[in-house]
Structure formats: C-alpha cells, structure tokens
Amino acid sequence: MSGEFGRIARYFAPLASAEALGLADDAALWTPPAGRQAVLTVDQMIEGVHFLPDDPADLVARKLMRRNLSDLAAMGARAEGYLLTTALRADTPETWLSAFAEGLAADQARFGLPLWGGDSSSTPGPVMTSITMIGSVEPGAALRRGGAVAGDALYVTGTIGDAALGLHAARGEIADPTGQFRARRLLPEPRIGLALAGLVHAAIDVSDGLVQDLGHVCRASGCGAVIEADRVPLSPAARAAGPAWRETILTGGDDYELLIAAPAGSDHELRQACAGTPLTRIGHFVAGAPAVTAVDKDGRPVTLARTGWQHF
Numbered sequence: 001m002s003g004e005f006g007r008i009a010r011y012f013a014p015l016a017s018a019e020a021l022g023l024a025d026d027a028a029l030w031t032p033p034a035g036r037q038a039v040l041t042v043d044q045m046i047e048g049v050h051f052l053p054d055d056p057a058d059l060v061a062r063k064l065m066r067r068n069l070s071d072l073a074a075m076g077a078r079a080e081g082y083l084l085t086t087a088l089r090a091d092t093p094e095t096w097l098s099a100f101a102e103g104l105a106a107d108q109a110r111f112g113l114p115l116w117g118g119d120s121s122s123t124p125g126p127v128m129t130s131i132t133m134i135g136s137v138e139p140g141a142a143l144r145r146g147g148a149v150a151g152d153a154l155y156v157t158g159t160i161g162d163a164a165l166g167l168h169a170a171r172g173e174i175a176d177p178t179g180q181f182r183a184r185r186l187l188p189e190p191r192i193g194l195a196l197a198g199l200v201h202a203a204i205d206v207s208d209g210l211v212q213d214l215g216h217v218c219r220a221s222g223c224g225a226v227i228e229a230d231r232v233p234l235s236p237a238a239r240a241a242g243p244a245w246r247e248t249i250l251t252g253g254d255d256y257e258l259l260i261a262a263p264a265g266s267d268h269e270l271r272q273a274c275a276g277t278p279l280t281r282i283g284h285f286v287a288g289a290p291a292v293t294a295v296d297k298d299g300r301p302v303t304l305a306r307t308g309w310q311h312f
C-alpha cells in the first residue's frame with residue numbers, strides 16, 4: 001500500500017505500542033499508571049525555523065523528541081508515550097521520511113517510550129512536525145517555575161552556548177573544527193531522570209536562551225536573579241570562541257539544559273541527586289523585581305542587547 005496510509009503502516013506502525021491500537025483507530029487508549037499525575041507537553045520542528053533544510057532527517061526527529069523530553073525533565077516527570085504530527089511536501093523524498101522514522105526508533109529505544117498516534121498532513125511550504133509527549137509524575141512532585149526564593153542558589157546542568165554557536169557555524173560565521181557546535185545544535189541531551197523532587201525550589205529547561213528562560217523563573221517566583229557570567233559552564237570549543245560570542249552563548253538558546261533554583265546549603269545533596277550529570281552554580285536569586293542581571297567576575301554588569309529567542 002502506498003500513499004498516506006501506506007506511509008503510516010510502513011514507517012509509524014512499527015514504532016507504536018498496544019495503546020496505539022495498531023494506528024488503525026480514531027485515537028489511542030492509555031491507562032495512566034495508578035496514582036500518578038499526567039504531564040503533557042508539545043513542541044514543533046519547522047523547517048527554516050527550528051532546523052535547516054539539509055539537516056539529517058533522523059536528527060530532526062531525535063531533536064524533536066529530545067526537546068519534549070527536556071520539558072518533561074524540567075517538570076521532574078517521566079515520559080510515557082507520544083503523539084506525532086507530520087506535514088510533508090509532495091516533493092519530500094521518501095528517504096527523508098524513512099530516515100525520520102529511523103531517528104524516532106533510535107530515541108524510542110534510548111529513552112524507552114512508544115508512539116501512541118498522530119496525524120499525517122501535507123504542506124505547500126516548509127516541512128512541519130510536532131510531538132505531543134505524555135509523561136507522569138508522583139502527585140505533588142512536579143517541579144515548577146514558581147518556587148525560587150531570594151537567597152536560593154542558581155545552578156545549570158551541562159554546558160551552555162554550543163547549539164547557538166552551531167547555528168552560526170552552519171552559516172559560516174564561526175569555525176567549528178571539532179564539530180562540537182554542529183553536534184550540539186543537531187542532538188541535544190535532555191537531562192531526564194534527575195532525582196530533584198523535594199530538593200529544588202524551581203526548575204526550567206533552557207530552550208530560548210539562558211537569560212530569557214531564567215526570566216520566566218523570576219517572574220513566576222516573584223524575585224530577581226544574578227548570573228555570574230564567568231561561571232557559566234562552557235565547552236572548550238565555546239570558551240575558545242572568545243568574549244565576542246558571550247551574548248550569543250547567554251541568549252542563543254537550544255541548550256536543553258536545566259536551570260535549577262535550590263536552597264543555599266543544599267549543594268552536596270543536589271550533586272548527589274544529579275550523580276553523573278555535570279552541575280555548575282552560576283548565580284543566585286535576590287529579592288525584588290523579577291529582573292535578571294548578569295555580572296562579570298569583578299561584579300560589573302554585563303550588558304546584553306537581547307535576552308533570548310522570540311518568534312517575531
């Protein structure tokens with residue numbers, strides 16, 4: 001069978017679990033794990049906006065999957081399954097779809113979650129795809145953006161800036177001799193599975209830019225934050241890029257690291273909870289207006305012309 005339903009049967013049915021009813025009914029049937037609260041999130045990948053036309057399709061799929069996993073990680077939730085939409089052009093080669101499905105299969109195996117359903121459509125314009133991810137959490141254990149208080153320490157996982165530098169590398173604006181920037185742009189590493197419940201006051205994942213996403217935590221929490229810019233963890237390649245790229249690093253986004261507000265004095269416990277995941281203290285929360293300020297190592301303000309990514 002070819003056409004829309006042939007593509008569903010060939011590429012998506014092998015990814016589906018029993019909840020998907022063979023991808024042959026009107027909706028999926030899922031029984032939530034007893035006593036757990038459902039956590040729902042959705043993100044899109046649009047050609048020209050979230051990925052470049054020549055990006056490998058398997059990595060487009062995996063980045064889409066991981067952007068959703070990152071939002072579940074930011075909520076302290078475990079992924080259970082996902083719904084997928086695709087809008088392809090009539091001239092999108094079948095090899096694009098087969099590679100896309102291979103990427104989904106690879107990350108389904110890596111993260112242990114099934115496809116539950118979706119929708120296939122066409123577009124006269126850029127390729128568009130989205131995932132709605134369903135997760136679960138112990139009731140009351142979800143991490144929220146709104147719990148930071150003045151005096152809390154501010155932490156970030158991993159390193160910041162490589163993916164944004166990867167976009168500039170793709171445009172030929174910065175060298176990428178090790179391929180580190182390209183790799184981080186194409187394939188983020190969601191910080192799933194950290195045992196943060198009961199330990200941290202607030203969390204968010206960094207998708208739009210460190211400064212902007214920290215601003216969301218500040219507004220939700222009703223306090224300010226200070227970033228010690230020189231403490232922000234950088235890969236060796238990003239460090240080598242030099243100070244001219246500092247604003248891009250702090251505001252470029254696509255990092256999919258976690259920003260965490262934790263009580264001062266919980267450092268040891270927090271590091272134990274994050275065993276194996278790099279964690280750096282980069283600042284603290286302060287009383288007052290929900291403003292984010294960045295300072296250098298002498299305490300002088302670092303001025304930034306923007307805070308992060310916004311769609312027009």
Ligand SMILES: Nc1ncnc2c1ncn2[C@@H]1O[C@H](COP(=O)(O)OP(=O)(O)OP(=O)(O)O)[C@@H](O)[C@H]1O
Nearest residue numbers: 041042043044067068071074204205206207208209
């Ligand atoms: N079109 C929309 N309809 C309903 N709610 C929306 C819409 N767009 C965003 N939201 C809601 O607004 C909030 C912020 O969304 P946003 O997409 O910025 O978060 P995010 O997924 O963490 O970030 P990113 O999209 O950069 O990964 C979320 O609670 C989200 O559910």
Ligand SMILES: Cc1ncc(C[n+]2csc(CCOP(=O)(O)O)c2C)c(N)n1
Nearest residue numbers: 048049050051052207208252253254309
């Ligand atoms: C081709 C191309 N141009 C720009 C970017 C950067 N970018 C696009 S959307 C976004 C924020 C998160 O998205 P959203 O808020 O829509 O979930 C970022 C950092 C990219 N990845 N690819």
Ligand SMILES: [Mg+2]
Nearest residue numbers: 043067071207
């Ligand atoms: Mg998101």
Ligand SMILES: [Mg+2]
Nearest residue numbers: 042043044207
């Ligand atoms: Mg979003």
Ligand SMILES: [Mg+2]
Nearest residue numbers: 071074205207
């Ligand atoms: Mg998020």
